[in-house]
Amino acid sequence: MVVRIKAMEIQENVELKPHTVFKIGGQARYFCEARTLEDLREAVHFARDKSAPFFLLGAGSNVLISDRGFGGVAIKMMLQNLSISGMHVGADAGVSMARATAETIKAGLAGFEWAIGIPGTIGGSVRGNAGCYGKEMKDVLHSVRVFDAMTDELRVLSRRECHFGYRDSIFKKNPSWIVVSMNMYLESGVAQDSQKLVGKYSLRRRATQDIxxxxxxxxxxxxxxxxxxxxxxxxxxxxxxxxxxxxxxxxxxxxxxxxxxxxxxxxxxxxxxxxxxxxxxxxxxxxxxxxxxxxxxxxxxxxxxxxxxxxxxxxx
Ligand SMILES: Cc1cc2nc3c(=O)[nH]c(=O)nc-3n(C[C@H](O)[C@H](O)[C@H](O)COP(=O)(O)OP(=O)(O)OC[C@H]3O[C@@H](n4cnc5c(N)ncnc54)[C@H](O)[C@@H]3O)c2cc1C
Known part of the structure; x- marks a missing residue:
């Protein structure tokens, strides 16, 4: 069955396996794709009305879903805006790390090349303070816009307020805080140099990991x-x-x-x-x-x- 709430469809009994890199897991009782903040709000309200838990799915590259699936609402984060103005980059939670890397390089910015091989979204990567090759999200991030599913409030947290640690952040302790977007400031760079760095990181990954x-x-x-x-x-x-x-x-x-x-x-x-x-x-x-x-x-x-x-x- 499909329930339509405004522009968004909420489907029942959806296989989660294809939404993960592991290709493991059962069905979600409910599943929807949040493309806007309004969709996200509606999905959270839907879960609340059903007295069901929810969980957020980015690219599914850091999750292992139970064979029995998930008895609540799986909300796939598909918010995709990415804006670059000078050194400032604003990226929605659903933007992939690879796209953010490519677009910042195209705009002549440097400092995010390391993120090229992380197969996740901005949202999942902020939550886990993802990183590699000596860099982490906290090193580039300036602030995070958060939707609090408990209070329905939107707020902006500074980097300091995110309490980042090694693969850790305040979001892990507050599962109702949903990363909606983030702001970062990068440095002025030369696209060719950045491309060389990307090539170097990609080679290192290919040499040591199962791509x-x-x-x-x-x-x-x-x-x-x-x-x-x-x-x-x-x-x-x-x-x-x-x-x-x-x-x-x-x-x-x-x-x-x-x-x-x-x-x-x-x-x-x-x-x-x-x-x-x-x-x-x-x-x-x-x-x-x-x-x-x-x-x-x-x-x-x-x-x-x-x-x-x-x-x-x-x-x-
Ligand atoms: C081949 C491979 C290589 C990898 N290399 C690295 C690496 O070098 N460094 C590294 O740090 N990680 C690495 N990872 C792990 C993974 O890619 C990262 O952890 C990534 O940041 C997860 O993002 P995601 O969108 O896939 O999150 P998901 O796997 O979809 O979700 C992970 C967690 O974040 C939560 N979440 C997702 N979106 C949001 C949101 N908007 N707000 C709040 N919570 C949210 C989910 O509920 C879940 O608990 C690798 C994974 C693979 C498969």
């Missing part, structure tokens, strides 16, 4: 040195000293050292190229991935005493 694989990027967050006993850990495992100058121990390193690359549970496997990528190779279910997650967490914990924390968001 085009059905996965969700890094399954686990890297381990902050501040969260472990550095001196006893490096004494026991001297090879960890190579990361002494870095703020984190890469989760991929720990998994790789335990020889878990290529380990498989039914349709899900730990990538042979990047040990922190879990890949759906053969019609994997969420249950298969979860079993693999448990196995890897257990092995890392038993060996290193470190409890890995999932970066991927589990939706059920």
């Amino acid at each position: 085009g694989a059905q996965c969700a990027g890094c399954m686990f967050k890297n381990v902050l040195w501040g969260a472990v006993d550095k001196s006893s850990l490096t004494k026991k495992f001297p090879d960890l000293r190579e990361f002494s100058a870095s703020p984190v121990i890469p989760a991929a390193f720990l998994i790789d050292r335990l020889d878990l690359k290529g380990i498989k549970i039914r349709g899900a496997t730990v990538s042979t190229r990047h040990a922190n990528y879990f890949v759906n190779v053969d019609n994997s279910t969420a249950e298969d991935v979860m079993a693999l997650v448990s196995l890897v967490k257990d092995r890392v914990h038993r060996t290193y005493g470190i409890l890995l924390e999932e970066e991927v968001q589990f939706i059920s």
Whole structure:
């Protein structure tokens, strides 16, 4: 059944699998695509009227959806405005990171090239403070426009008010705060130089990651040195000293050292190229991935005493 609310359709029992990069997950009880702020407001009101939970879907590149699906309203963020004026860039939540990178380079701006290979949207990337190659969203972002689904209010948060941390932000603690758009200021650049940087980053990705694989990027967050006993850990495992100058121990390193690359549970496997990528190779279910997650967490914990924390968001 399809319910039409103003310009937006709300569909029932929609497969979520195709809306994720993992290609895993059951159906959403309700599904809609929010193309405007008004659509978003209507979708949230619809959920409220049904006393149903909602969740936001960007490009689905950092989620693992339960095989049983989601019993509420899945709202796909499709707000797509992107404006550039001088050094200022305004981008809606549904704009892809790749498009934002390409358009800023075209406009002669530099400083967002690193984002080219992140296959998500601005909204998902602000929430998770996405980053790579030493840069994160917080390094470029100036402010975020937020719709509060509890109070129906729109407000603007400064970068400081977003409480960004490593793959963390205030939005993770406040699931009713929806990222509607963000503002960033970049530097004046030369398009050719930026293109060269993009080429360099793309090559690095191709050399180390499974491009085009059905996965969700890094399954686990890297381990902050501040969260472990550095001196006893490096004494026991001297090879960890190579990361002494870095703020984190890469989760991929720990998994790789335990020889878990290529380990498989039914349709899900730990990538042979990047040990922190879990890949759906053969019609994997969420249950298969979860079993693999448990196995890897257990092995890392038993060996290193470190409890890995999932970066991927589990939706059920
Ligand atoms: C091959 C591959 C490579 C990757 N490389 C990187 C990398 O280098 N660095 C990195 O940081 N990540 C990487 N990722 C992970 C992922 O692309 C990022 O986390 C991305 O920012 C997620 O954006 P998304 O739109 O896909 O979010 P989704 O996966 O759709 O959603 C992620 C979470 O954000 C929430 N959300 C989505 N939109 C909004 C919104 N508008 N407001 C509030 N909450 C919202 C969702 O409810 C969910 O909880 C990679 C993933 C893949 C598959």
